[in-house]
Amino acid sequence: MSKRRILYIEDNEQNFYLVNVLLKTKDYQVLWAQDGREGIEKAEQLKPDLILLDIQLPVMDGYDVAKMLRSNPDLNKIPVIAVTSYAMSGDREKALSAGCNGYIEKPIDPDTFLAQIDKYLPRADSGGNTQ
């Protein structure tokens, strides 16, 4: 079975390294993009199984990234999870209306993070449909 791949679009190194360490304990392959445009490019090139999306990003913010992913027929089936600050509650509604499937709050909670990710990954035996 090949490793499942998660693309994390995040400009903050500390957030990336924490998530990378957590996901590697479950044998996921973690891909990193550091701004919105690089995120779109890597999604197109690498077709990850899931995308984690920071909202406050250089070049193109997370809302615009989500809208572009959703308008691309090659990418619009990939689950996109916004990673939003707890304080910025308005972010969540905006993230969902931009096309994200859900959100995870920052700061990342290492005790619950993997279970949250697991909810959004397509099951291997369900044809990839998460609806």
Ligand code: MN
């Ligand atoms: Mn950021």
